[in-house]
Amino acid sequence: MKKNIAIIRGDGIGPEIMAQAVAVLDTVAEKYGHTFTYMDAPMGGEAIDRFGDPLPKSSLETCLASDSVLLSAVGGPKWDNMPKDLRPERGLLRLRAGLGLYANLRPARLFDELRDASPLKSSIIDKGVDFVVVRELIGGAYFGEHSTEKLDGEYYAKDIMGYSEHEIERIARVAFETARKRRKKVCSVDKANVLDSSKLWRKIVTKVAENYPDVILSHMYVDNCAMQIVRDPSQFDVIVTENLFGDILSDEASMITGSIGMIPSSSLGDGTRGLYEPIHGSAPDIAGTDSANPIGMILSAAMMLRYSFDMPEEADAVESAVNSILQEGFRTGDTMSEGKMRLGCIDTGMAICEKIK
Numbered sequence: 001m002k003k004n005i006a007i008i009r010g011d012g013i014g015p016e017i018m019a020q021a022v023a024v025l026d027t028v029a030e031k032y033g034h035t036f037t038y039m040d041a042p043m044g045g046e047a048i049d050r051f052g053d054p055l056p057k058s059s060l061e062t063c064l065a066s067d068s069v070l071l072s073a074v075g076g077p078k079w080d081n082m083p084k085d086l087r088p089e090r091g092l093l094r095l096r097a098g099l100g101l102y103a104n105l106r107p108a109r110l111f112d113e114l115r116d117a118s119p120l121k122s123s124i125i126d127k128g129v130d131f132v133v134v135r136e137l138i139g140g141a142y143f144g145e146h147s148t149e150k151l152d153g154e155y156y157a158k159d160i161m162g163y164s165e166h167e168i169e170r171i172a173r174v175a176f177e178t179a180r181k182r183r184k185k186v187c188s189v190d191k192a193n194v195l196d197s198s199k200l201w202r203k204i205v206t207k208v209a210e211n212y213p214d215v216i217l218s219h220m221y222v223d224n225c226a227m228q229i230v231r232d233p234s235q236f237d238v239i240v241t242e243n244l245f246g247d248i249l250s251d252e253a254s255m256i257t258g259s260i261g262m263i264p265s266s267s268l269g270d271g272t273r274g275l276y277e278p279i280h281g282s283a284p285d286i287a288g289t290d291s292a293n294p295i296g297m298i299l300s301a302a303m304m305l306r307y308s309f310d311m312p313e314e315a316d317a318v319e320s321a322v323n324s325i326l327q328e329g330f331r332t333g334d335t336m337s338e339g340k341m342r343l344g345c346i347d348t349g350m351a352i353c354e355k356i357k
């Protein structure tokens with residue numbers, strides 16, 4: 001197969017980890033007979049410096065013309081004091097909207113070899129941690145009307161959380177389709193005892209479920225879900241929820257799996273093009289030291305192979321290569337523990353490429 005991949009190298013450790021993801025993709029292409037063509041799409045701090053815009057029009061066009069987009073991370077102290085519209089993360093929000101990406105999938109899976117990195121007791125993680133949070137990405141309170149006004153001598157601020165039927169319907173479908181490729185369970189998370197937007201959410205998710213009789217649907221209030229994720233994460237397969245709840249729950253979920261450097265994510269819309277990125281930021285504190293963990297970035301590339309390119313065998317090969325090097329005791333600084341062998345970013349990427357070959 002021939003695929004065009006838009007590459008956003010980003011800031012801080014971004015270019016270092018992206019180089020390793022590209023090396024892994026090249027290894028996969030060679031082994032399985034594919035051709036991957038990479039197209040640079042500057043975004044974030046780098047784009048502000050070069051073009052005065054965190055997402056230049058040409059970069060969005062490159063992404064729109066690609067089969068899929070791979071992003072490392074953007075931002076850093078250099079751009080922290082820029083005006084709101086010129087901040088690096090603004091580029092990311094505009095890119096998600098420009099590509100129509102309304103679903104964010106974040107797997108929370110505990111690697112057996114990294115059990116020590118989880119803050120949970122072994123009696124809890126012994127039952128297994130392997131679920132996905134499907135978060136609605138372009139609706140709810142973050143995209144509703146915001147305002148601050150002076151009322152009766154004091155400031156009053158509000159953010160409107162609203163959802164339409166079609167916004168709920170399309171994210172619910174992503175959750176059910178994802179569950180079909182997994183253990184066929186969806187838990188829909190809301191606050192339907194208090195919020196109208198949640199009542200509609202629950203009604204529509206229940207309606208969509210009728211088209212997926214093979215998937216078991218349950219509902220849970222968000223406060224209970226936050227508790228259940230640390231009490232018994234093994235009960236979850238796919239969690240689907242709105243933007244704000246999903247932002248919080250997906251961070252909680254990633255924390256229980258240990259290092260932030262290990263976790264990939266994907267954002268999807270209609271069609272097969274997606275945006276794949278690790279969940280961490282640009283880690284300016286370790287940029288340029290060859291000590292970043294490239295695994296979250298590499299597993300993001302594996303997700304791209306699986307979900308956008310329909311290459312499950314290739315994705316499995318990358319994921320098992322990652323498992324193998326962890327089993328053999330190789331670690332980057334962030335996951336290092338006694339008795340393990342420390343590798344830099346480049347050597348970790350090379351070790352994974354060797355395993356794939």
Ligand code: NAD
Pocket residue numbers: 013072073074075076077089092260261262277279280281282283284285286291292293294296334
């Ligand atoms: P961060 O995720 O960059 O770093 C938090 C801590 O985790 C740091 O100590 C860092 O060294 C470590 N870390 C992160 N990724 C790592 C990796 N792959 N390997 C080893 N260690 C790793 O979060 P932050 O410090 O809050 O943010 C730094 C910059 O990144 C900010 O400018 C922020 O706006 C930006 N950011 C970007 C994104 C994105 O592009 N999606 C997401 C979050 C933060």
